Amino acid sequence: MQVFPTQTKENENLNTESNQMHQFSTSIGFQSQQETEEEIKSFFHLSVIMIAIQSGNFALGYSLAYLSISFTTLFSQITLQGSEIEEQGLFSAVLSIGQIIGAVMTQPLLKYTTRNQSLLISDAFGILSILQIIPNREVILAFRFSFGVCLGISTIIMPLYLKELCPQKYYESFSVMAGFLVGGGYLFVTFLGLGYIDDSLNGSDSNYWKFIFAFPALLHFCRSFILTFLYKMDSPITLIQRDKDILAKEILRKIYQPQYIDQAFLECKLGVQKNIELGEGILSIFTKKHRTTVIIGCVLVFVYTWSGLFALFSYSSQIFSEMSKDDTTLNAIFNLIIGIVQFAPAFISKYVYGRWGKRSLLLFGLTVLILCQILIIGLSYSQELSIVVISFIVICIFSFQYVLTLEPITWSMIPEINSSEGTYFCFVTLYAWQLLVLYIFPLMLDTLAMSGSFIVFLSLTLLSTTFFYFFVKETKGLTHKEVDKIYGKD
Numbered sequence: 001m002q003v004f005p006t007q008t009k010e011n012e013n014l015n016t017e018s019n020q021m022h023q024f025s026t027s028i029g030f031q032s033q034q035e036t037e038e039e040i041k042s043f044f045h046l047s048v049i050m051i052a053i054q055s056g057n058f059a060l061g062y063s064l065a066y067l068s069i070s071f072t073t074l075f076s077q078i079t080l081q082g083s084e085i086e087e088q089g090l091f092s093a094v095l096s097i098g099q100i101i102g103a104v105m106t107q108p109l110l111k112y113t114t115r116n117q118s119l120l121i122s123d124a125f126g127i128l129s130i131l132q133i134i135p136n137r138e139v140i141l142a143f144r145f146s147f148g149v150c151l152g153i154s155t156i157i158m159p160l161y162l163k164e165l166c167p168q169k170y171y172e173s174f175s176v177m178a179g180f181l182v183g184g185g186y187l188f189v190t191f192l193g194l195g196y197i198d199d200s201l202n203g204s205d206s207n208y209w210k211f212i213f214a215f216p217a218l219l220h221f222c223r224s225f226i227l228t229f230l231y232k233m234d235s236p237i238t239l240i241q242r243d244k245d246i247l248a249k250e251i252l253r254k255i256y257q258p259q260y261i262d263q264a265f266l267e268c269k270l271g272v273q274k275n276i277e278l279g280e281g282i283l284s285i286f287t288k289k290h291r292t293t294v295i296i297g298c299v300l301v302f303v304y305t306w307s308g309l310f311a312l313f314s315y316s317s318q319i320f321s322e323m324s325k326d327d328t329t330l331n332a333i334f335n336l337i338i339g340i341v342q343f344a345p346a347f348i349s350k351y352v353y354g355r356w357g358k359r360s361l362l363l364f365g366l367t368v369l370i371l372c373q374i375l376i377i378g379l380s381y382s383q384e385l386s387i388v389v390i391s392f393i394v395i396c397i398f399s400f401q402y403v404l405t406l407e408p409i410t411w412s413m414i415p416e417i418n419s420s421e422g423t424y425f426c427f428v429t430l431y432a433w434q435l436l437v438l439y440i441f442p443l444m445l446d447t448l449a450m451s452g453s454f455i456v457f458l459s460l461t462l463l464s465t466t467f468f469y470f471f472v473k474e475t476k477g478l479t480h481k482e483v484d485k486i487y488g489k490d
Contacts, residue, residue, distance in 0.1 A: 061185025098148020179408025365405025
C-alpha cells in the first residue's frame with residue numbers, strides 16, 4: 001500500500017528520522033550472535049503470533065480435500081440439479097471463484113485498513129462459512145463461496161503481515177512455514193477422511209460431513225481471538241502510515257527487548273518514508289523496475305498450479321477411487337498416505353533450508369518433479385496392480401518433493417522479492433490458474449487420459465524451469481534491502 005504525504009513538515013520529520021536511523025545503525029555496528037538472539041522478548045510468543053498469522057495456510061490445505069472426500073455422503077443428502085460430475089465441478093469451482101473475488105477485494109483493503117483489520121474481515125467470511133453445514137445445495141454453494149473469499153483475502157495479507165512484523169533474523173524460517181502449514185491442513189483433513197470408512201458415518205443419515213465442513217470456521221475464529229484479543233497485534237508499518245506511532249511502538253514492545261525498540265521503530269519509519277518517496281501504485285508493477293520480479297512471481301504460481309499436483313490434490317478421492325477400484329478403505333488409506341507425505345518435509349526443512357538457498361532448492365525440486373512426471377506418464381499406460389502400486393509411490397515422491405521445495409518457495413519468495421502490489425497481483429493470478437485447472441482437468445482426463453494430461457504438465461514445468469534458471473537470483477542470507485538491490489530496485 002502506498003501513502004502520499006500531505007504536508008511538507010511530515011517529509012522533513014521523516015528525513016530527520018531517517019538520518020537518526022542512519023546514525024543509530026552506524027553506532028551500534030554489527031551485533032554479536034548472542035546479542036542478536038536476545039533481540040526479541042520471547043521466541044515462544046513470537047512463534048504463536050507468526051503461526052496464528054499464517055494459520056490461514058492450514059485452512060488453505062484443508063480446503064483442497066474436505067469437499068473431495070465428502071462428495072458421496074454430501075450428495076446423498078441434497079438435491080442435485082445436474083449430473084454428479086457436473087455438480088462436482090460446480091462445487092469445486094465455487095471455492096476458487098470466491099478466492100478470486102476475495103483476492104480482488106484485497107486491493108482496497110491494502111489501502112484503507114491495517115493488516116490485522118484485513119485479516120479480521122477475512123476471518124469474518126471464514127466464520128460465516130460454518131453455515132455450509134446446512135444440507136441445502138444453494139446454501140452450501142453460497143457459504144463455500146464465502147470460505148473462498150476468506151482464503152482469497154487471507155492468502156495475500158498473510159505474507160505481507162509476516163514480512164512487516166517478523167524480525168529479519170526469523171523471517172526466512174517463518175516464511176517457508178507457509179507451505180508446510182498447507183501440507184498440515186491437507187494431512188489433517190485426510191485423517192478426518194478415515195471416518196468415512198465407517199458405514200454409519202458415510203450414509204444418507206450421517207452428520208459427520210457437517211463436522212468436516214464446520215472446522216475451518218473454528219480455525220478462523222481462533223486466529224482472530226489470538227491476534228486481536230489475546231495479543232492485540234498489528235503491523236507497525238501500517239499503523240505508522242496512519243499516524244498511529246504510539247500504537248506501533250506498543251506492538252514493537254510486545255516483540256522486542258527494550259534496547260531494540262527504538263531501532264525497530266526507526267526501521268519501520270524508514271520503510272514508510274521509502275514508500276512515500278516512491279509514491280508507487282498498482283500500475284507500478286508493469287514498470288521496468290518491478291517487471292522481472294512480478295513475472296517471476298506469476299510464473300511461480302503458474303507452475304505451482306500447473307505441475308500436476310494441484311489437480312491431483314483437488315480430485316484425489318476420485319483418482320484414488322479409480323486406482324483402488326472403488327474400495328472405500330483403500331481410497332481413504334491412499335489419501336492419508338498422501339497427507340502424511342505432504343507434511344513429512346516439515347521435519348527436515350530445518351536442515352535443508354539451513355544449507356541451501358531458495359534458487360538452488362527451486363531448480364533441484366523442479367528437476368525431480370520433471371523426472372516424476374516422466375515416470376507417471378510411462379506408468380499410466382498399464383493397469384496392472386504392481387504398476388498401480390509403483391505409480392502411487394511415484395506420486396508420493398512427487399508430492400514430497402513438491403512440498404519440500406516448490407510450495408514453500410512460492411509462498412516465501414513472492415513477498416520477498418515483490419512489493420505489496422506485486423504480491424497482490426501474483427496471488428490474484430494464482431486463483432485464476434486454479435479455477436482454470438478445476439474446470440479443465442476433468443476434461444483433460446476424459447480426452448487425454450492421465451498420460452496425456454501429464455505430458456501437458458511436463459511441458460509447462462520444463463518451460464518454467466528454464467525461465468527460473470536464467471532469471472531467479474539467490475537471496476540466501478540477504479536482507480530485504482539487499483534483495484531489492486540484486487533485482488535492480490534499489
